[in-house]
Amino acid sequence: MAAAVEISLPNGLKYSQPTGLFIGNEFVPATGEKFAVINPATNEEVITLPGASEADVDKAVAAARRAFEGEWSELAAVDRGSFLYKLSELIDRDRKLLASIDAFDNGKARHTYTDALEGDIDESYNVFKYYAGAADKITGRTIETSPAKLAYVLQEPLGVCGQIIPWNFPFMMLAWKVAPALACGNTVVLKPAEQTPLSALYFGKLVVEAGLPAGVVNIIPGIGSVSGKALAGHMDVDKIAFTGSTNTGRAIMKSAANNLKNITLECGGKSPSIVFEDADLDQAAKWCHSGIMYNQGQVCTSTSRIYVHEAVYDDFLKRFVEITKENARVGDPFSSETWQGPQVSQAQYDKILSYIEEGKSSGARLLHGGSKHGSKGLFIEPTVFADTTEDMKIIQEEIFGPVVAISKFSTEAEAIAKANDTSYGLAAALFTEKISKAHKVARKLQAGMVWINSSNDSHFGIPFGGYKSSGIGRELGQYALDAYTQSKAVHVNLGSRL
Structure with a gap:
């Protein structure tokens, strides 16, 4: 024994x-x-x-x-x-x-x-x-x-x-x-x-x-x-x-x-969120934040790419960064004050930090975070990049950490094309108050799961899985x-x- x-x-x-x-x-x-x-x-x-x-x-x-x-x-x-x-x-x-x-x-x-x-x-x-x-x-x-x-x-x-x-x-x-x-x-x-x-x-x-x-x-x-x-x-x-x-x-x-x-x-996944101009921006920002920062970003369905309509782009960024700052309580997992704990391993920690450096060097605009947190343990600051482009590694590759890449779009067709421009197809989220648009876009997204006005929902009675390389x-x-x-x-x- x-x-x-x-x-x-x-x-x-x-x-x-x-x-x-x-x-x-x-x-x-x-x-x-x-x-x-x-x-x-x-x-x-x-x-x-x-x-x-x-x-x-x-x-x-x-x-x-x-x-x-x-x-x-x-x-x-x-x-x-x-x-x-x-x-x-x-x-x-x-x-x-x-x-x-x-x-x-x-x-x-x-x-x-x-x-x-x-x-x-x-x-x-x-x-x-x-x-x-x-x-x-x-x-x-x-x-x-x-x-x-x-x-x-x-x-x-x-x-x-x-x-x-x-x-x-x-x-x-x-x-x-x-x-x-x-x-x-x-x-x-x-x-x-x-x-x-x-x-x-x-x-x-x-x-x-x-x-x-x-x-x-x-x-x-x-x-x-x-x-x-x-x-x-x-x-x-x-x-x-x-x-x-x-x-x-x-x-x-x-x-x-x-x-x-x-x-x-x-x-794996590299799941998108699409925020349309008619979305409830407070709710969209909160759900998008949870969708990427939950569980230290170590979720296969993390909505790590956010596409925001150009008419509300700056407003959304402001709200998203505010929510990120409010919840940037990184520390002891057993503390009631902690929102974000450590990454799971040294290898994962090093990998995430290397992607953050890649985002900085590729020209993405750093709005929050961008480095390790503290001197002990495997903690990383929640990191927000804006003005990202489709050729950047932080857009195309799965990071599996508390790192989000945000960019803008001008038309519905452009948003769908960007959302689908990935080898993955696990999940996707979209935010709009127009019911017809919601269901129309949901059908066009190449993902096994789509959330409308929420993110990362699951239930033991609902199928879970993805398209393509997911x-x-x-x-x-x-x-x-x-x-x-x-x-x-x-x-x-x-x-x-x-």
Whole structure:
């Protein structure tokens, strides 16, 4: 058995942190490369964990296969739902601890820690509840072909599902992937991000407490280039679901091609906001600010490009900068005064600062921020660039930090063209008081999700995913059930003779 480590969190909570790997309902030693988990608020090491090796991935996949072909496949759908409901209750019970763990090793602040009971963890609780209710409602169809024939379609689970989740919403992304997969009757091998594995490992304790059969859920933290690559290319894995960067998504897609795995990829974004001349500018500025600065800008759907009609451009800039200054409370994630916490890692911190320097050198007008914050930890000032052009890197490339690029437009057609001028297509927002314009523009935006007079809305019953290089497939709602099942057609001869 792998040893647990006692951890004291900055808000006074203490808990026993599992280490190693969670395979077959046990925490077992890992045999791969070690990696450090840091507290980004101090840039100090919290714990060193052993990562999963290729051999460890083999063991986890074998455990998931045994469970899929054994006890889990024999369960009635309503019983699978009962297990998911038990997990939702345990998440609800431990919500403060789970939120605290994610704030500790991710740096989540205000909206994601102080309000985590209504944010990330509440979403996770609801996702498990939603799919608990959906488990026994996955139905096929009967199709009439002729009086002498009967045809029906079964929706069956895919099998062993490899799931690779990101560091920006550690526990919530676990819920988005694990809950629908289990509801459909699959088993799971989950690989959390090496930056934020702690809440996923803690979830293993909840799996045991809920009484799920051994091997239904397996958790293998480790280095992405080792354990993630081995999982994506494993010949006995039937599906890979991944959330992360587009470049990594491409690599996973190549690895998954060896046995033509079913895939769901939710990748990067460079989402636009369009502010029309008739918009409520106060509301537009507030939503646009939240859309990029929320979660330290570390959101795949961040509306990091803002296009404003020339008639209201200066007015909008003034309001946006005022709101940014009001909320530029960067610091300790566990302080009630903090709005923005640290970036998740040194690599991410350095990358964001390099983009800020690129914005300065390319001629963009710096209105706020533009440098690191403080002398300790991985903090960056919320940064606002104006008068940007389409050829600038800060417009074209995903920064994944608290950096926004704002420019103007003169016509509706120009705004749509600029919004769509990207290799990504995850999300988009638009602000107007004209209902006809809102729906017309929404249809023309090349994005999997469009928000009208808001930003970054999501709901566990609504599909989440993008166009173009932002991914393949959809998560959440009925769409996730479709993603974790396959259709089997059965043809029955009722008496036709040759």
